[in-house]
Amino acid sequence: MSIIEERLITKLETEDGSLSGRVWMESKKIWRIAFPAILARVALFGVVMVTQAFVGHIGALELSAFAVVQTILVRFACGITLGMSSATETLCGQAFGAGQYHMMGIYLQRSWIVSSSVTTILLPAFIFAAQIFKLLGQVDEIAEEAGTISLWFIPVLYTTLFSSTMQMYLQAQLKNFVIIWLTVASFAIHVLLSWILVYLLNYGIPGAMIAMNISFLLLVIGEFVYIFGGWCPDTWRGFTKAAFSDIFPVIKLSISSGVMICLELWYNSVLVLLAGYMKSAVIAIATFSICLNITTWELMIGLGFLVTASVRISNELGRGNTKAAKFSIKVILCTGTCLGVVFSVVCLLCSYQIAYVFTSSEEVAKSVSSLSIPLAFSVLLNSIQPILSGVAIGAGLQSVVAYVNIGCYYVVGVPIGALLGYVAHLEVKGIWIGMICGVATQALTLLLMTWRTDWEKQVTRASERLNRWLLKAPDQESN
Template sequence: MGLCQRSRRNRETLVLAGPAIFTSLCQYSLGAFTQTFAGHVGTLELAAFSIENSVIAGLSLGVMLGMGSAVETLCGQAFGAGQHDMLGVYLQRSWIILLATGLLLMFLYIFALPFLLVIGQTESISRAAGAEQDHGHGLDFRCRIGLARTLQLAAYAETRLGMAGGAAVLDASWWFIVILQLIYIFSGTCGKAWPGFTSKAFANLWGFVRLSLASAVMMCLETWYFMALVLFAGYLKDAEVAVAALSVCTNILGWTNTIAIGFNAAISVRVSNELGASHPRTAKFSVVVMVISAFLIGLVVSILLLVFQDQYPSLFCESDAVKQVVYELTPLLAFSIVVNSIQPALSGVAIGAGWQALIAYVNIVCYYVFGVPLGLILGYPLNMGVKGIWYGMVAGTVLQTLILFWIVYRTDWNKEASIAAKRIKYWRGSRGC
């Protein structure tokens, strides 16, 4: 493939990232705006919502997103190979797996209060967090778009239902997204990619589950990592202030991550498409373009955050104590934004190429063998508090990012294209259909 054609393809990748970023931004806004409004209700409410959103919903998010990400690899590579009819079959298999997984995860929400108490959270935070229920993620993980800020504002400012009102509207917003997406898929606008419901979706489900489990492990280890940051803050002496301040920082980090997640989705699609189409050099060049773009955007956001370091905490909370802790954490937050802008793009390469199992091992070592223990040592025995916990855990993210860089740099993309061809043939064959 010539240089001009590769350049055109990579412009298409950046264009593809735009809608993905917008979608991610809208999705994240559902929980983020609710959390922001909770911060203006009170410190306890902010801490409780942060625990619910990070621990309860975070656990569910990691599992559901991971169990659904296998379809990204298969659909992307099948599309690149021109096998459009298989996209609908893979989607239906993913729905079956996600619905079963969602039914199991439902019990985590039902028993949220005793679960939080068992893992050592304070009773006041646990009771407030346990009162929130957010069940609407289910089918959405494989078909996305949404916007609900006005409804959430009404729940807090007009009905005066407080946390319960925000949680109820958040739940309704997710279901609204799911219904619209199903209408879009069933309307026939997807062409050959949606062949209608078929019994092929039930064929070789166990093989699909195994592939999904590898993806789930990779995604869960990433999603739960920063969930653990909020969880550990709940064990500090002044837990409400620590969790509330950290929730403000993770809220901002989440907003910036919506851009990185958009790049993650775009590079996943591009790499899987190009490998499926046997264009390894274009896949490699796409990775370079996407990682550089993600880094530059993360750098600009970090600089803006440091410039407005004194002003932005007031947007998220009323407590002066919380604002002071947020101010002290801002330089670390800015550094984390840069690192977390690069890491999702590299993870997207892993999903597109089908490296989920390998990256799961990398995540275990970097996050849970290195990052978490270091954070706990700095935070507790060395009395650095929430800042020490974050120092250790961001060190784990840096190590993981460096290893991903090395893996991508050493990749034989011709070999990966050959592996993709074999994967497509296997899942297209009788065992896959």
């Protein structure tokens, strides 16, 4: 179905009628975006999860080192680069809603320029990871092992950068199912490669990391082939010098987006660092990382709804339809909350069994089981909070959310976690409760902000931004 047909169908859909009919129509729009986005993110994060599972069965030290790199360094770098590239989601979504299709390819190229430059600047952190972790006070044996593993993550930074921006570009124009096929295929290949390299060939850590790099690379190649091969004729007109024009306003919006996302991702990294200072650091980090991975895997569903909220809100703001935007927010929030309740009950009942997916240690499994109640609360919040962040991204309110994240996470969450973990001697459970307090405060703040937002004003801002950066399409220039 072409983009023009999509817009004709949208125009033919009226908003009058029964409430149930309107909810049904909106739900169909939501799940058309959400299902591919969720499945793609579950499969994509599954690549990292499978790698960690293989590493965890090699040894507790290796698992802790991998967890430190993934939750601190990788989140630090991806928090910046992926956060900055989320500006692509805002701009492409609003451009699609406004019918400025040729600008979407230009916005994509601008995001590549900005994000790849920042990624290159961050490489020394991965090269000197062992020294950095030692300076941060981590145990020497964990720091040394983490320094080796961090080098294997350097190719992942670039493949993740290009993959995520292309997914945002494709999702903004509702080309979702190609992402499903590519990510699921990448995940299946990764499982097979990991089994061959780690178990059959006994390559250990190098085998697990090689498998992960190959899987991410194949995904990026597939996305490049789809975009460059002519399957996006309305939005991709080839490489152009126009990508370098108006680059500084894009950088400004990208920085706001980067601060918003990275402060959120760094929050968990700070808590992992706090866990590393405890007496049984290896057990504490392993426990915290397993719980974090459980919630993060469920968070992939929340991120699918984040994408959905961002696309729906940005599309409707681009069209100037504030009534549809507000109704979409209500339906997405109700849907996400219902799913969150279901998954939180599963985590409450099965946390002990889930832990054995990542470890063979009875001590670690028991430690994870002791966190079942805080884990269930985290899962519920992870189903609500991303939707509210997606609304902010769709409206271009990233800079406001950045200030919210600073206050909720670092003024509320981290101090409470430190007090409960060290002063009250609740260990990992205390740190996790602090994390819940920070996320809950953020969710309530974003909910209040969404309710009080002047959506007519956001339509005006979106229109002004798109018109200010609008360039003529090549066929318009020739005419």
